[in-house]
Amino acid sequence: MGIIQGNIPNNIKLFSEGKRRALERYTNGYQTLANQRVQAVLTPEGALPFFLNELKRKSFYLAILDKGVVTWVGAYGERGRAYTNSLFSIIGTGETFSRYDKVKLVPLGEYIPFEQVLGSIINRLSPLKANLVAGEPNQLFETPFGRAIVGICYESAFAQHFQRQAAAGGQFILTASNNAHYSKAMPAQHHAQDVMRAIETDRWAVRATNTGYSGIVNPHGRTLWISRINTYDVHTHTVYRRHTQTLYVRWGDWLTPMLLVSIITGISIRYVNLDDWLSK
Template identity: 70%
Template sequence: MPTVKPRLSKQHQRWVMPTLVALVSGILMGLTVAPVEAWFLAWIALAPLWVLVLFPTQRLKLLIPLVWGIGYHGVALAWITGVHPMMWMGVPWLASIAIALFCWIAITLWGAVLVTTWAVCMTVFSRGVGTFTRVLIGVALWCGLESLWSLGPLYWSSLSYTQSPHNLVILHLGQISGSLAVTGAIVAVNGLLAEAWIRYQGSGIGNRGLGKSYKAAMRLFASSCLLFVALHLVGFGLYSRPLVQPPQAALKVGIIQGNIPNTIKLYPEGLRRAIAGYTEGYITLADRGVDAVLTPEGALPFMWSEALRTPLYSAVQQKGVTAWIGAFGEQGQSYTNSMFTLTGDGEFSRYDKVKLVPIGEYIPFEQILGGLIHRLSPLEAKQVPGSPDQVFDTPFGRAIAAICYSSAFPEQLRYQANQGGQFILSAANNAHYNPSMPAQHHAQDTMRAIESDRWAVRATNTGYSGIVDPHGKTLWISGLNTYELHAETIYRRTTQTLYVRWGDWLTPLLLGLAVVFKLTSIQASQK
């Protein structure tokens, strides 16, 4: 027995402890978003991963980042398990559990792959470079990978959204170069902290006050603190600018939160409640003097041609107040998830959802998975996405439309703002998940409002509906699982932030600088 204990202790040190540290730090990063919303942890939770990836004695190069990514994305996206139970759709209990777990595991591993890719690239490209060059490379790689990640079908848990909706000051960096400016700030501060710790570990316990490594560690720690403060000062400068709100730009908008649970939404009871609730809500808001009324995604869960025969359509014809109505639009033999502008004169415009939810709205690898999850589709026809270059004109000027999942893709809203969108209309369902999902969705829309310098009006089925100003302040937010009506005055804006004009210019710049500094280091080592 005495000979076994040292071997187990050594194994514990080399394998168990690093893995546990990676898991715990990943979980801490996951706690930055709803429901815990401990956003401040994001500024330290990445540092342990950085240390473990770069520490000379560390050999678990793939396991460590994979575990960290599982901890972060697994906790942050745990709300996806709320798709269970699906017995109301005819899916058996065990199959419902299987589908929920499959979705959770798939999106968690997808995020963990990004972290692992970053770690591998960091290990390869940061060899033989100085500390600050390594930090630059680490930031550039993370931003570059997140940028590529945003081009795919699964994109939600960017590091940037760990700060929303609470740290509005740092979120204003998004006006400079989008959400990846916030991501880069988080990675840079964590990187400097990690480098300080690595230098500290190599300083020697007996030479803390004298050794060069110890002094370098203190300088790096101070640099991380100064960078944290400097970034927040830049954000505060943008945050503190007053909003110019001329009376002629005012627009009084009404919101209807219909509160039709998914369990009844597609059945006769749900259809009756939807038609009655949205019709009565529209009439009430119209009588309050609103200029327009926004309804949630799929407020009328059937084809638009059928919606034209509902009492809601008749009420709009009678009152003449514009309504933005969520329904399904026909497109050949397929259908779209759409938002329609309806005026007293009839249909004015239409916007089709661009980013569809994998599995929920379309089936990836349909030939393989189609038979397993076909019941998730609300209609027998196939749902198709809208064109990415759509614009959404209204009687009050061009709007920026975001239907549910699209809120997570900054470029979708940036393009519309660049094309003249003056305010954001966000329509979502958000039903059938636990409360952290709608809270995270609200956080996404808060970021989009800041980045584009636009007012955002959010209408959801079961919560949280809300009003967000261009500085990200939530002026009103609804409750969960309640029928609510609200009217608020917003202001149309034509300003264009640096991000709206130029897009994410920072990531290519960082990648370019990283390449230059890496080549310079290689040349210096060859002399």
């Protein structure tokens, strides 16, 4: 597996200089990794800020046709008159093998809560003019290597999102994030969330971010590689597909309700016993 961390600042990312820099860095990174004979390359969330049809006319897409290595590309998808924050699986022939649309959108950053009421008061933080829409919550992401578990950005905070995909046969985790707009503490917390998702599902996790921290996490939660912050980086690592089903994957959040019931039962019994003792 190859990872590219493009390190494109958010303040230029969606403008001409940012797009030029993204095409240059991700194309060069892809070619470097392909020459190292990786089987697949993962890019971050919104790595190439183009709609897929636009991307097919760019240097990155031509590099895929030239090298023939599968890539998971963070770009924008079209859905009617709206657009999606998506991860595309593109095979060596240039065909789109599969697509995942981000489900958990960021309030104010990607959508306005109660938009009919607040839309005229709160300006959308994204400079994109079209309307961003969420993906369907029951998506499954097929790849040439088997079914993957996918999370974009802060979907890593939603354990059930990963549990559902693992229960449906997901064999490894791919997370794509930006993180460029936060201090160093937040990317570290984000990495820790993916560590937990790897442990819960007993899966290898591959993380590609724009500015850090990208990383490789094994099913025991051990970070085998982590990038530096605010740097351009490419990395290769071997990851493995797994088919195990942990108790959490099988049954979901059964432990917390069980502990809650046990605590309430224990307190109730203690209260009844105390009441009996006082009455005597």
